[in-house]
Amino acid sequence: MAYIAGVDIGNSSTEVALLRTSDDGTHEFVASALYRTTGLKGTKKNVPGVVNALTRAAEQVGIDPGDIDRVLLNEAAPVIGDVAMETITETVITESTMIGHDPSTPGGVGLGTGTSVEITADMADHDPADPVIFLVPDSVDFADAAARINEWHENGYDVEGAIVQRDDAVLIHNRIDVEIPILDEVSDLDKIPRGQPTAVEVAPQATGKTIDELSNPYGIATVFDLSAEETQKIIPVARALVGNKSAVVIKTPRGDVEERTIPAGNLHIVSGRGSTTEVPVDQGAEVIMEAVMNNWPVSDVRGESGSNIGGMLNRARDSMAEVTGQPMDSIEIRDIMAVDTLIPQAVQGSVAGEHSMESAVALAAMVKTQQLPMRQIADGIEAELGTTVVIQGVEANMAVLGSLTTPGTDVPIAILDMGGGSTDAAYMDVDKEIDSIHLSGAGDMVTMLIDSELGLDDRDVAEAVKKYPSAKVQTLFSIREEDGTVDFLDEPVDPSLFGRTVLLEDDGEMRPVPVRKSPEEIRRVRRRAKRNVFVTNAERALNLITPTESIRQIPFVVMVGRSSLDFEIPEMISDALAEYGIVCGRANVRGEMGPRNAVATGLVLSHIGGGQYLDFELPAELSTSLERTPTKTD
């Protein structure tokens, strides 16, 4: 009897497939194991993780890891990915309005126009014919403010509306004799100019309607009696107020709202043919991606120093140089992926701490080098276990072999390996020739998009939002899932989760999401991020990998890798590829492992020449091990 173990060192986990060859020559897979990858993939620090995974597999069949006769390693693809984001617009307000300020409980209803006046002002200083809008600072109690408004009203003044610093709008509205619109929670009330024509509008409650005068340029023109020229200038203000339940517009001589584009530098894309294309990052993802695909195959990408993206590209280069011990300039960025996104940013010059959704470009990069020092790892394992360690094959080829053990597959076949840092694809044609490709943009990019779009500012929470469906705890015994179905629970939820939006983790635990977002909103952001990254990349990869550059030529697509374990990514891709008439689904390696263990299984099959698991003869280049001379170690 002999034992052979295939070991796949991935970015996040190290997988083992253990095969027993009986004395009569039959092969049987007897164990599989998984352990966290120690250190950066492709470095000597992986050895403890490999030994641990091997020990676990050996324990399952009751042998000592030293009894394994041969350990097969894959040559990991020498790529790493990194992500960064660049904001490309900003909104600047100069005292004319409050953009993005939409307090949850404004008071009253309607549209009021008048001159802005301090609530504590002396009545005698004002002309009763001139309508007023009161400004109520936090030093004035709501009951006193209401009494003052009633007093002015009784004395024949025309009170048209109020702007309040504290969250007091409903309280004041409930205590006054006039029906006026009141807007509250304006934190920097003192920044509002006094004595200026001001308009306040609050949409009627429980009608589902939003404001309709101040969000209309002609509405603002009517209110302030603007000229045609002035009306043109007010367009950004009106546009920014669309969808609000309440709004304030102040007519000031200099008042303006501006959406500026922040220069974010250029990307220099060097094509395989040697020409360089310059793309400004602030042009957005579509322009960047078009330039990348026009220059395919890309041989290098350089960013502007000083920008986030330039810094990220250098950082990726840097860490790859460290892993391989090669000089920085010999390391090249072979692919970038850009996605347009919106992120909440504080508005410049705001008076109520407002936020506005600004455009940003998220970028993922993939760095490639010649070869990883795999021999060092092999020597390390040999020293630990005393068994022969062979570098059996290249990651992509082995993944194809392993994936072919999925029931119902045949050549030509394409595999999509969706991990955290990169999306890899490999294609095996009818002559068993394999071609592979590595693209940037995968799970980590989705996490970054979710993190910034939801304003979480916490990678760990964003990762959980990506992995688990959300729900709202309605009562202690019921939750409403994102699709609207209500589930009753046997055990009450923790009281601290009452009313909160939670994530339904695999172990039945609920984890609160620390932002005020509904499950529907979270679902929308999460699915859009996944679609923008994974569906886009799947189509890109499959188009590039087929000899005819046409996705329609592939009958079978099999998905493997960590992200294919996701609860919705595989079905999104299957759905998108269905229109090309492709059979696309999650792998089921050896008919039992699901999308896991493909590479480790492939390594073993490559060594034994297929056994009964593959119904064709393996070509020589797939069944012979790689000769890698040890890179020099000191």
Add this chain to the structure above:
Amino acid sequence: MAQAQQPQQDENERKLVLTDKGEAEEGTATDEVVIAISAGFNTMKDETLAGVKLANVIREMMAGIEEEGLTARVVRFTDSLDLGVIGLRGAKLSGSGISIGIQTRGTTLIHQEDLVPLSNLELFPQAPLIDLETYRAIGKNAALYAKGENPEPVPVANDPMARPRYQALAALWHIKEMQLKDEDAAPMEQEVSFE
């Protein structure tokens, strides 16, 4: 800016008047939040351990509830001084199933009718650290729970010196308030007015 006029009611001179309106009944309106107060609230003392006037405490909590479009009911429990019990029974009387429980010394919690006494939605255990702004926020959060919204818990201040400084005083207040306890008294609906 014009000279600020004298407020019509000085904050420190506002007086709380609580009058029994009869036995409290179980509410049916889903837009109400019950504020459950302890036996000696406003009768034994008119301020919390921190010296915050109870008149303002009640007013701010009611304002927080009103601002969210709900109404507040105040109910006095004389048969128990256990805050968890007062809060939970208040929640059971509340049409929305949500209540705020508060003792004379200022210790506060937000409770829900399906819970057990010692398990609550939010607890503010260090009475001396709760200011009026926090009481407003507590009222607001209770209202948000009643509306089925998704409130962020009110931040709870923590001062390790609060315990040594106030514990003896708190115990004394508690003993004094215990003398007002009447195990046979039913919870009483309170008419709230300010003078």
